[in-house]
Amino acid sequence: MNNITLIGMPGVGKSTIGVVLAKVLGYQFLDSDLLIQKQERRRLREIIEEEGYMGFKEIENRVNASIDVNHTVIATGGSVVYCEEAMNHLRSIGTVVYLKLSLDSLAKRLGNLQCRGVLLKDGQTLKDLYEERTPLYEKYADVVLDEEGKDLEESLHDLLEILEENSK
Template sequence: MNNITLIGMPGAGKSTLGVVLAKILGYEFLDSDLLIQKEEKRRLYQIIDEEGEEGFKAIENRVNASIETEDTVIATGGSVVYCSEAMEHLKSIGKVVYLRLSLESLEKRLGNLKKRGVLLKEGQTLKSLYEERVPLYEKYADIVVDEEGKDLEASLQALLETLQKEINK
């Protein structure tokens, strides 16, 4: 399988970069958060409010583990790395790319985390969430693209160059 799955923190640009990357490669584009909303007929924050953290993770795991596609750029929700079954599946159907960005840059990009459907534990800060997730992103990534100090165009260029090197291995 030759899919490209993008992982990373909320605000790292998975959906934005994913759409443009799919166009350049001639691939389909799939946003797994939108797939979850479509299957559940609810917004992400509603699912989190109604099902709680563990209920949301179970839904996220099920939906992501059931993705069957080819020639597709898949943008995942930032919390997908908590779902080991889903991550193993995504790795089995293509390359997993971690879009890395510093905490400081993310703080500048992000607005209301609750309305974005970001999975936060009670009292959890963006900093503690970042520190919790980064090791998981690094664990599952086949490829890491550093986005620090880059705009959309520069991030896209770095991603394309990194993918080209991977293909030529």
């Protein structure tokens, strides 16, 4: 087990679980959204506003496809699954874990999607986004962790068990 990449909808806890998982495993932690912001010297929301939907996807693909790390937990932006090159790269450097949560639970966790820097097409709702992305998360995932009804500790415990099983 070299790297662990966390994918999933905004609000599933990729960064939260990622930081704790990295500490438990003795790994580094990398938030690819923060890496995008650092390289672009702009916040995600600004990049989306200035570059548009397709421009942001190109930047996200380039940054994620260039990640070169070892023994790192990588928390990605929810839209990384639109970037085939980036996803193939992330799969080649480690295990991809899909953090899965129901639409109802996500709706309760999320506030204003635009303020979070969520990549939305004009008129797209959270439900539309969920239905569009779920098959992509499933396509790229090596491991699926269903977080429904679990707190951070339970999710982390279950994920560690799954990763341990997969490493055998």
